[in-house]
Amino acid sequence: MFRNQYDTDVTTWSPTGRLFQVEYAMEAVKQGSAAIGLRSRSHVVLACVNKAQSELSSHQRKIFKVDDHIGVAIAGLTADGRVLSRYMRSESINHSFTYESPLPVGRLVVHLADKAQVCTQRSWKRPYGVGLLVGGLDESGAHLYYNCPSGNYFEYQAFAIGSRSQAAKTYLERRFESFGDSSREDLIKDAILAVRETLQGETLKSSLCTVAILGVDEPFHFLDQEAIQKVIDTFEKVPEEEEGDEAGEGEAEAAAVAPAEQGGAGAGDQDVAPMEM
Amino acid sequence: MTFTIQIENGTEVRNAEADSQRTLYPYVTGTSVVAIKYKDGILMASDMGGSYGSTLRYKNVERMKAIGKHSLLGASGEISDFQEILRYLDELTLNDNMWDDGNSLGPKEVHNYLTRVMYNRRNKFNPLWNTLVLGGVKNGEKYLGMVSMIGVSFEDNHVATGFGNHLARPILRDEWREDLSFEEGVKLLEKCMRVLLYRDRSAINKLQIAKMTEEGVTVSEPYSLKTFWEFKAFTNPTVGAEGSWLYDN
Numbered sequence: 034m035f036r037n038q039y040d041t042d043v044t045t046w047s048p049t050g051r052l053f054q055v056e057y058a059m060e061a062v063k064q065g066s067a068a069i070g071l072r073s074r075s076h077v078v079l080a081c082v083n084k085a086q087s088e089l090s091s092h093q094r095k096i097f098k099v100d101d102h103i104g105v106a107i108a109g110l111t112a113d114g115r116v117l118s119r120y121m122r123s124e125s126i127n128h129s130f131t132y133e134s135p136l137p138v139g140r141l142v143v144h145l146a147d148k149a150q151v152c153t154q155r156s157w158k159r160p161y162g163v164g165l166l167v168g169g170l171d172e173s174g175a176h177l178y179y180n181c182p183s184g185n186y187f188e189y190q191a192f193a194i195g196s197r198s199q200a201a202k203t204y205l206e207r208r209f210e211s212f213g214d215s216s217r218e219d220l221i222k223d224a225i226l227a228v229r230e231t232l233q234g235e236t237l238k239s240s241l242c243t244v245a246i247l248g249v250d251e252p253f254h255f256l257d258q259e260a261i262q263k264v265i266d267t268f269e270k271v272p273e274e275e276e277g278d279e280a281g282e283g284e285a286e287a288a289a290v291a292p293a294e295q296g297g298a299g300a301g302d303q304d305v306a307p308m309e310m
Numbered sequence: 311m312t313f314t315i316q317i318e319n320g321t322e323v324r325n326a327e328a329d330s331q332r333t334l335y336p337y338v339t340g341t342s343v344v345a346i347k348y349k350d351g352i353l354m355a356s357d358m359g360g361s362y363g364s365t366l367r368y369k370n371v372e373r374m375k376a377i378g379k380h381s382l383l384g385a386s387g388e389i390s391d392f393q394e395i396l397r398y399l400d401e402l403t404l405n406d407n408m409w410d411d412g413n414s415l416g417p418k419e420v421h422n423y424l425t426r427v428m429y430n431r432r433n434k435f436n437p438l439w440n441t442l443v444l445g446g447v448k449n450g451e452k453y454l455g456m457v458s459m460i461g462v463s464f465e466d467n468h469v470a471t472g473f474g475n476h477l478a479r480p481i482l483r484d485e486w487r488e489d490l491s492f493e494e495g496v497k498l499l500e501k502c503m504r505v506l507l508y509r510d511r512s513a514i515n516k517l518q519i520a521k522m523t524e525e526g527v528t529v530s531e532p533y534s535l536k537t538f539w540e541f542k543a544f545t546n547p548t549v550g551a552e553g554s555w556l557y558d559n
Contacts, residue, residue, distance in 0.1 A: 131426050132419040139411050172413045 044156045054160060055153050058182035061162035065108035067198050067231040068095055070166035071191035071205065071224055072177040073215045076248035077168030079106040080224040082195075082231060083241055096245045100125040101252035102135045103169035104245050108195035109182075110162035117161060121145060138169025142178040142186045150184030164194045168247060175248065193227060200230040218264075221246065221256070225264050237265055332436035336388035338362055340373045341512040342474030343384035343443045344502050346486055347452045347467050348495035351523035352445035354384050355499040357507075358532055359514035366514055374520045376527035378403045381417040381446035382520055383424075386471040387459065388439035395438060398427060417446025417453040421463065429461025441471035447524050470502070473510040478502035492521070504535050 039045050040053035047053060066084040070077065083092035096106045097118040103125060107114030124144055128136035145165065152158040165180040179194065180186045190209045193201035204227050212220065224244060229237045239262035247253035338360050345354035360368030373392065374384040377399050385392040402423060406415045415423075421444040431437050437459045445454040455465040468482040481502050490498065496519060507513045515537065520529040539545075548554045 131423055132415075133422040134416070134419045137411065137413040139413070140409060171411075 042156060043153055043158070043160060052153060052183075055183045058160035058162050059164075062109040062164035062182065062194055063196060063198075065111070065163075065195045066095070067193060067195035067201060067228065068106040068108045068164075068166055069191075069193045069198075069201050069205075069224055069227045069231075070106060070168055070177045070179075070189070071209075071212055071220060071227070072168060072175045072189075073217075073220050074174050074213050076215075076217050076220055076246060076251070077104070077170075077175045077177050078220045078224040078244065078246050079104055079166060079168050080228050080242055080244045081106050081108075082228060083243055094243075096243055096255070097122075098245075098253045099141075099167075099169070100129070100135060102247060103138050103141060103167065104247055104253040105168070106166040106245075108164050108166075108198075113161045114163040114165065117145065117148075117163065117165060120148065121167075135170070137171030138167060138176050138178070139171055141169070142167050142180055145180050146184050146186040149180065149182060152182075153184055166192060166194060170247070170249060191223075191227075193231070195231075197231040197233060200233065201227040204230045217246070217248065217251075222264055222267070225261065226268065237269060238262075239265060332434075333388070333391070333439055336391075336439040338368065338389045339439075339512070340371060340386045340389055340392070341510055342470055342472045342478065342506055343373060343386050343441075344470040344474045344478045344482075344499055344506075345384060345443045345445050345454055345468065346482060346490070346495060346499065347445075347454050347488075348490040348492065350492065351447040351452055351521065352382060352454055353492075353495045353499055354382055354443060354445055354520045354522070355503050355517055356384050356386070357503070357514050357517040359512065359516070360389050361512045364511075366512070369514055369516060370532075372518070372529070374518060374529060376522075376529070377420055377444075377446075378406065378415050379526065380414065380448040381420045381444060382522040382527050383420075384443040384445075384471075384520070385440045387441055391438040391440050395424070395427070395440065395442070399424075416448035417444055417455075418448075420444055420446070421453070421455045421457065421465075424457050425461060425463040428457050428459060428463075432460045443469055443471060445522055447522055450524065473506055473513075474502065477505050477509055481505065500535060504537070507535060507537065 039047035043052060043054035066082045068081040070079050079096050081095040085092040093111050095111065096104060098104055099118065099121045105118055105121060121141060124141055125136045149161055152160045160182040162182060164182065167178045167180060169176060177189050177192065178186050179189055179192050190212055191205040193205065208223060221244060225242065228242045239258045242261065244256045244261055245253060246256065340360060341357065343354065343356040345352060354374055356373045358369060358371050359366055360371040371389060374382060375396060377383050399420065403415065424442055424444060428438060439459050441459060442457045453465065454467065454469060455463060456469040457463040468479065468486050470478045485498055499519060503517055507515055515534045516532050518530050518532050520527060546556065549556045549558045
């Protein structure tokens with residue numbers, strides 16, 4: 034996509050019927066670090082890659098609890114993502130208060146999509162630059178939705194967004210048909226394996242990813258580092274000698290970022306603006 | 311009953327015009343509603359009377375209505391406010407149906423919505439002058455609750471409004487059981503309604519019984535209870551009373 038004379042305003046159509054500003058907003062989602070979601074009939078797992086600005090800083094939070102039965106993973110402008118998470122929490126709690134009943138996730142995503150659409154039709158606004166993977170429950174079971182800056186939303190069995198998400202999507206495409214009946218443990222394992230695909234050769238460590246799960250009898254919660262590392266250990270081969278130290282400290286603290294990550298991830302991300310994670 | 315609002319220096323601010331904008335007293339009222347949980351769902355009974363003060367003016371008022379697929383609402387108190395509530399619930403169920411997404415409002419949701427409405431109106435000093443009984447069955451779970459005009463709300467196995475609280479609930483506390491059959495439930499409700507008919511002056515002898523189960527709601531045709539007025543205590547009420555010269559001998 035190159036600059037053209039129809040892309041200054043979100044309220045300007047191009048002659049071919051495109052809204053370039055909206056499409057540029059969707060580009061912002063592709064620049065963020067990967068987020069993955071998958072679901073079975075009874076559970077939804079959300080996972081994301083922990084990317085930190087520099088060795089000195091901690092990584093940004095990309096998965097948010099909206100309610101006991103709804104969680105969201107974001108990719109793109111995390112600031113926009115936080116604001117939308119706050120909106121979702123507000124909608125959810127207002128519904129709970131009035132009806133003493135959880136807000137069906139299908140209705141929440143429609144509210145979210147309508148909110149995003151407004152920004153594509155006002156000259157004084159800009160589209161939200163964040164893609165949201167919303168996982169939640171309603172009367173018919175577990176659901177996973179993807180909300181786009183364009184105001185569209187889609188339901189998925191499994192999906193990945195953000196940079197290098199294509200690798201994860203390829204992995205998921207091969208396996209998604211079996212997810213419906215997957216056990217909770219298999220679903221978590223598949224999520225972590227999908228995260229690994231986006232790392233493109235970097236060694237997978239529990240400090241590199243965040244995983245959260247919710248289910249029919251399980252309120253939304255994050256998996257702790259130990260639990261994630263245990264799953265990783267079931268499929269990661271025993272590390273070679275030079276990485277022997279890291280294996281020993283498998284249970285890394287969440288904030289620490291190992292030097293190896295810098296080397297592998299640094300080169301491709303020179304163009305990423307600091308606000309996009 | 312009049313309301314006056316006072317500001318710091320003690321002057322009354324509200325005038326007659328402003329008062330006509332909010333509910334001060336009820337005009338056309340319905341009397342008790344009694345409801346119980348039974349084996350297959352909920353049974354609710356109410357008479358068809360609408361009183362205008364002490365006049366038994368309207369005799370064909372349906373005080374119980376089905377709400378959505380899963381709920382049954384009965385009301386005592388101001389009839390026009392009941393109709394207003396039905397309009398609110400109509401809008402609510404319409405919006406719920408328009409979603410068309412497999413999710414539907416159950417009795418718990420409707421009960422809580424009504425609680426919010428009643429409480430908020432009470433806070434504005436403009437109440438909906440009703441006591442509402444909300445019952446329903448959804449996914450096999452039975453629900454029965456009540457909301458008063460000041461927003462007090464709770465659930466129970468048997469509820470009643472107005473005089474029903476004083477005359478019917480003691481009977482229900484003694485005789486209600488978890489696994490009542492439909493016939494037993496109706497008999498129990500009729501027993502309560504008969505007591506109310508004898509003792510509540512705003513009750514009339516024309517009642518309906520509504521049944522709510524997983525399959526849906528049915529409201530019976532109006533019918534009357536058999537009454538007996540030849541009890542000795544009724545024919546000669548003052549026999550043996552303090553200070554009377556009538557004695558039973």
